[in-house]
Amino acid sequence: xxxxxxxxxxxxxxxxxxxxxxxxxxxxxxxxxxxxxxxxxxxxxxxxxxxxxxxxxxxxxxxxxxxxxxxxxxxxxxxxxxxxxxxxxxxxxxxxxxxxxxxxxxxxxxxxxxxxxxxxxxxxxxxxxxxxxxxxxxxxxxxxxxxxxxxxxxxxxxxxxxxxxxxxxxxxxxxxxxxxxxxxxxxxxxxxxxxxxxxxxxxxxxxxxxxxxxxxxxxxxxxxxxxxxxxxxxxxxxxxxxxxxxxxxxxxxxxxxxxxxxxxxxxxxxxxxxxxxxxxxxxxxxxx
Amino acid sequence: xxxxxxxxxxxxxxxxxxxxxxxxxxxxxxxxxxxxxxxxxxxxxxxxxxxxxxxxxxxxxxxxxxxxxxxxxxxxxxxxxxxxxxxxxxxxxxxxxxxxxxxxxxxxxxxxxxxxxxxxxxxxxxxxxxxxxxxxxxxxxxxxxxxxxxxxxxxxxxxxxxxxxxxxxxxxxxxxxxxxxxxxxxxxxxxxxxxxxxxxxxxxxxxxxxxxxxxxxxxxxxxxxxxxxxxxxxxxxxxxxxxxxxxxxxxxxxxxxxxxxxxxxxxxxxxxxxxxxxxxxxxxxxxxxxxxx
Numbered sequence: 289x290x291x292x293x294x295x296x297x298x299x300x301x302x303x304x305x306x307x308x309x310x311x312x313x314x315x316x317x318x319x320x321x322x323x324x325x326x327x328x329x330x331x332x333x334x335x336x337x338x339x340x341x342x343x344x345x346x347x348x349x350x351x352x353x354x355x356x357x358x359x360x361x362x363x364x365x366x367x368x369x370x371x372x373x374x375x376x377x378x379x380x381x382x383x384x385x386x387x388x389x390x391x392x393x394x395x396x397x398x399x400x401x402x403x404x405x406x407x408x409x410x411x412x413x414x415x416x417x418x419x420x421x422x423x424x425x426x427x428x429x430x431x432x433x434x435x436x437x438x439x440x441x442x443x444x445x446x447x448x449x450x451x452x453x454x455x456x457x458x459x460x461x462x463x464x465x466x467x468x469x470x471x472x473x474x475x476x477x478x479x480x481x482x483x484x485x486x487x488x489x490x491x492x493x494x495x496x497x498x499x500x501x502x503x504x505x506x507x508x509x510x511x512x513x514x515x516x517x518x519x520x521x522x523x524x525x526x527x528x529x530x531x532x533x534x535x536x537x538x539x540x541x542x543x544x545x546x547x548x549x550x551x552x553x554x555x556x557x558x559x560x561x562x563x564x565x566x567x568x569x570x571x572x573x574x575x576x
Numbered sequence: 577x578x579x580x581x582x583x584x585x586x587x588x589x590x591x592x593x594x595x596x597x598x599x600x601x602x603x604x605x606x607x608x609x610x611x612x613x614x615x616x617x618x619x620x621x622x623x624x625x626x627x628x629x630x631x632x633x634x635x636x637x638x639x640x641x642x643x644x645x646x647x648x649x650x651x652x653x654x655x656x657x658x659x660x661x662x663x664x665x666x667x668x669x670x671x672x673x674x675x676x677x678x679x680x681x682x683x684x685x686x687x688x689x690x691x692x693x694x695x696x697x698x699x700x701x702x703x704x705x706x707x708x709x710x711x712x713x714x715x716x717x718x719x720x721x722x723x724x725x726x727x728x729x730x731x732x733x734x735x736x737x738x739x740x741x742x743x744x745x746x747x748x749x750x751x752x753x754x755x756x757x758x759x760x761x762x763x764x765x766x767x768x769x770x771x772x773x774x775x776x777x778x779x780x781x782x783x784x785x786x787x788x789x790x791x792x793x794x795x796x797x798x799x800x801x802x803x804x805x806x807x808x809x810x811x812x813x814x815x816x817x818x819x820x821x822x823x824x825x826x827x828x829x830x831x832x833x834x835x836x837x838x839x840x841x842x843x844x845x846x847x848x849x850x851x852x853x854x855x856x857x858x859x860x861x862x863x864x865x866x867x868x869x
Contacts, residue, residue, distance in 0.1 A: 299673050336711055386588060403860060
């Protein structure tokens with residue numbers, strides 16, 4: 289039985305809803321289903337555009353590790369994106385705390401910059417960052433480009449505006465009486481932050497951490513220029529794998545789909561686990 | 577933020593240091609450097625000693641406009657971004673409206689509808705590259721023939737794939753907007769005897785204007801800046817019909833080694849996003865974090 293208020297709030301008659309959702313689910317699930325089917329099809333069947341797999345080629349998932357350096361790429365991606373997630377959530381918490389709890393000149397300008405910085409095209413910063421890292425490396429006598437540090441620092445910085453924005457919207461919801469009480473007791477801002485605020489804001493920390501992880505996991509632009517074959521991320525590994533299939537004898541499309549699926553699984557798993565928080569983060573923050 | 581909660585006493589401004597320092601080194605300085613490099617005659621021969629490269633003022637910009645594909649790329653970028661953004665509107669609204677009423681399995685449907693948006697762009701690109709290849713499944717199912725990843729149809733391939741991956745954002749914001757439609761509005765519509773269509777058209781949709789326009793704006797910004805999807809989907813050098821600005825800039829730097837020219841193009845792309853960005857910044861109320869109402 290539906291309650292009366294639910295009945296009044298109804299937007300669509302059931303047939304219209306079923307029809308709309310069927311079309312939308314077909315659009316969304318069609319390519320996803322094909323991706324799954326193709327990943328267990330023979331390379332030949334995918335290349336010919338066969339609708340049904342010619343047998344169940346689960347061995348695609350075993351063969352990709354020898355065809356590509358995907359394993360090394362995944363390790364690099366986990367290390368880099370994982371570090372970015374942890375550090376950026378923490379750095380964002382620091383900045384957001386000051387932005388929410390303290391008044392200072394330029395506060396609004398910083399808040400506006402947090403949104404504006406997310407729209408700077410990566411292609412504009414790529415070459416200057418490359419030149420800067422190369423010059424700094426020469427000046428300091430160290431290697432930067434080609435190491436995991438280069439992309440780590442880059443992703444960390446690019447993740448900060450959004451992570452900070454997420455933390456700002458989150459900390460605003462915490463009652464200020466909490467840290468006022470601690471401050472009255474003589475606790476330093478650092479103590480208030482680490483003992484009172486941080487333990488209460490873990491959902492916010494998780495959201496900004498997950499978004500930072502995704503930024504590192506999904507990037508191709510910077511990784512394609514700042515890494516070398518040993519430090520390549522999974523994203524670049526898959527892009528190169530895909531691009532190298534043209535012009536050859538038989539493209540290993542079945543394996544390519546299996547590899548793509550392997551790269552997608554961690555992201556979809558993170559999304560499913562943290563869905564509720566992430567959706568809230570997306571609608572308050574805006575830009576991905 | 578009110579006066580009571582924000583204090584000026586004992587401000588730990590040092591807490592800005594890590595974030596501020598990173599932003600300075602990896603965003604602010606490179607941004608300034610980009611503006612400077614765009615005025616230099618910088619190519620593969622002068623890059624090692626880039627500080628000493630010849631200063632040529634706005635020659636790169638002149639060359640970009642006159643002798644490169646820049647104008648063409650801007651046209652492609654704007655046209656395809658606008659088409660994708662327009663396409664997001666009916667899909668996003670339909671999904672938000674159809675998942676608003678309670679029904680069995682609604683949670684699952686909502687999760688599934690967001691998956692294309694969650695998938696990494698490099699996975700989406702790799703997958704559609706296979707779907708759209710000449711002997712691929714798309715041509716097989718729709719009875720079409722020929723190329724989707726090259727030639728004039730590649731433009732539509734880009735629109736379709738970007739739309740497939742991007743529309744759930746508009747759905748998400750529209751759905752959030754629907755949640756905040758007041759119950760009394762539904763009561764009033766029911767009292768007036770409005771049918772489902774009239775209610776949608778005259779009562780519900782006008783309330784969604786704010787969040788949906790925000791979604792469209794963000795979607796447009798995202799598409800104009802999108803590098804990974806076109807790069808992975810079509811490869812480089814990219815076909816003429818999908819030579820979008822970010823890919824053109826990348827190719828100019830890392831395939832043609834015309835660094836000064838490439839950065840000048842990228843600066844132009846900054847101007848391109850500045851207009852929608854300004855609208856966006858005005859629309860978001862900074863102190864509450866809520867979108868326009």
